[in-house]
Amino acid sequence: MSVLIHPVTDLASLLDLEPVKPDAYLGAGPVLGWGRIYGGQVVAQALRAAALTVEEGQRPHSLHAYFIRAGDEHQPVLYEVERVRDGQSFATRQVVAYQAGGAILNLIASFQHAEAGADVQAIAAPVDIPPPTDVAVEPTDLFMDHRIVRREQVPEPRAQSWLRVIEDLGDDPVVHACALAYLSDEDLLGVALTPHPTAPDWESLMAASLDHAVWFHRPVRATDWLLFDLHGHGVANARGMALARVYDRDGVHVATVAQEGLGRARRSP
Numbered sequence: 001m002s003v004l005i006h007p008v009t010d011l012a013s014l015l016d017l018e019p020v021k022p023d024a025y026l027g028a029g030p031v032l033g034w035g036r037i038y039g040g041q042v043v044a045q046a047l048r049a050a051a052l053t054v055e056e057g058q059r060p061h062s063l064h065a066y067f068i069r070a071g072d073e074h075q076p077v078l079y080e081v082e083r084v085r086d087g088q089s090f091a092t093r094q095v096v097a098y099q100a101g102g103a104i105l106n107l108i109a110s111f112q113h114a115e116a117g118a119d120v121q122a123i124a125a126p127v128d129i130p131p132p133t134d135v136a137v138e139p140t141d142l143f144m145d146h147r148i149v150r151r152e153q154v155p156e157p158r159a160q161s162w163l164r165v166i167e168d169l170g171d172d173p174v175v176h177a178c179a180l181a182y183l184s185d186e187d188l189l190g191v192a193l194t195p196h197p198t199a200p201d202w203e204s205l206m207a208a209s210l211d212h213a214v215w216f217h218r219p220v221r222a223t224d225w226l227l228f229d230l231h232g233h234g235v236a237n238a239r240g241m242a243l244a245r246v247y248d249r250d251g252v253h254v255a256t257v258a259q260e261g262l263g264r265a266r267r268s269p
Helices: 039-051 173-183 188-193
Strands: 018-021 024-027 058-067 077-086 090-099 102-113 145-152 158-164 205-216 226-236 239-248 253-265
Touching: 024 039, 039 058, 039 077, 039 090, 039 102, 039 173, 039 205, 058 173, 158 188, 173 205, 173 226, 188 205, 188 226, 188 239, 188 253, 226 253
Parallel strands: none
Antiparallel strands: 018 024, 024 077, 058 102, 058 205, 077 090, 090 102, 145 158, 158 226, 205 253, 226 239, 239 253
C-alpha cells in the first residue's frame, strides 16, 4: 500500500502521522544532515501512535522506550501499535518502530483518565534561575527553542536548560505531552556521560542513547517555557545515567525524565 507522506516543516506536522492500516502509522521527519534520526522524534511519534488508539480523554502518564538501533533520517518510520490492555481507568500500549533494516525503537506507554484526588508537590523548583529571556539561544536544527542556563561537572554532573516548542500546537493535551517527549531527549545524554574520562573530548567518545523514560505528573503546555533540571549519576560498564525534573515557569513539577546512555572511547581504525 502506497502512502504519501506530507512534508514535515514543524513539530505539529511531525506529530501528524499517516494511518496505513489498523493500528499502524507512518511518520517522517526533517533531513538535518545528521544521517540518523533525533531520538526524541521517534519517541514522540511512537507515543502519538499509541495515543491514537486509546479512548478520548485518556492522557499518557508514563512511557518507557528502548532505542534498538539508529534510525535513518532519509526513511519514513512505521509505527505498529499493540493494544496490550484496556481497563476502566488505564490503557496500555506497546509500539514498535520499524524502518527497512528492522526495528529501531520499542516503546510501552500507559494512559489514564483524569482522576480527582490529592495533588501534593513534595519538591521545589530550583531557585535563582534566570528567566529564559536572559539566557542565550542555543543554536539547533530541531523544532525547539533551547537555552542552557548552566552546565557543571563538580561536585556532581548537573545542567539546567529552558526549552519550549516554538510553533503553535493547538490545545490537545495529548499533543503537548508528545511534544514534551520530543523535547526530553535533548540534554540527557550529555549529562549522563559527563563523568566519563573521555567526555571532555567528545569526538573521541562513541555515545548513544540506550533507553528513555518519561513520567507525566501534571498537564503541560510544551509551547510554554519548561525548565529541565538535570542530574548525572555517574558511569559504569560503559553506561551513564541522567535524571531530569521538568518544571513550568510557575515552579510546578510537570514531569520527570530518565535516560541511560552508552559511552565508549572510540577505538583507532
